[in-house]
Amino acid sequence: MKEGDDIVVPYAWGKISTPSGEYEFYYPKGIWWGCKRCGACCRDASHRPRRVLLLPSDVARLEKAGEKDFKLDIKGEEPFVGEMKKAGGACIYLTKEGCKVYPHRALLCRTYPFWIERDGRSFEIMFDRRCIGFGHGGELREDFFRDLVLQALEQRGDA
Ligand code: SF4
Numbered sequence: 001m002k003e004g005d006d007i008v009v010p011y012a013w014g015k016i017s018t019p020s021g022e023y024e025f026y027y028p029k030g031i032w033w034g035c036k037r038c039g040a041c042c043r044d045a046s047h048r049p050r051r052v053l054l055l056p057s058d059v060a061r062l063e064k065a066g067e068k069d070f071k072l073d074i075k076g077e078e079p080f081v082g083e084m085k086k087a088g089g090a091c092i093y094l095t096k097e098g099c100k101v102y103p104h105r106a107l108l109c110r111t112y113p114f115w116i117e118r119d120g121r122s123f124e125i126m127f128d129r130r131c132i133g134f135g136h137g138g139e140l141r142e143d144f145f146r147d148l149v150l151q152a153l154e155q156r157g158d159a
């Protein structure tokens with residue numbers, strides 16, 4: 001069982017086999033979620049600043065798409081090497097129509113409101129209960145979380 005800000009959920013265990021070996025992951029059970037495209041995860045909130053940390057693969061993808069001057073360099077938060085710039089408390093790529101770089105967005109943008117904490121070959125999937133998408137959409141099952149872990153492995157060059 002894991003305790004978030006206002007929720008306690010059971011966790012389940014899963015296993016992944018990749019060419020680089022076996023991994024295990026722990027994921028929340030009994031979660032219903034669907035993105036409402038509100039854009040709240042692309043900007044600061046009253047309870048926390050939004051930090052979109054960037055992997056080397058995120059930076060490379062955005063640069064390959066022709067983007068420049070989008071990151072602040074950071075140190076001591078490996079494997080992340082940068083943080084997406086903001087303007088007026090929102091990501092520089094957030095527009096009224098949505099994300100300007102959607103196909104090239106960072107891994108953390110793709111997985112939110114979930115993120116993954118890693119300990120060697122073991123992954124634990126955390127989530128931000130404040131996302132308004134919880135309670136909507138379908139029930140998220142093991143395959144959904146397995147895909148999140150696989151994405152993380154691929155982006156880090158481990159899969
Ligand atoms: S992930 Fe959540 S906070 Fe972000 S746009 Fe979707 S519903 Fe809004």
Ligand code: SF4
Pocket residue numbers: 041042043052084091092093094095098099100101102105106109
């Ligand atoms: S890159 Fe796109 S999805 Fe990610 S925070 Fe910026 S606007 Fe949102």
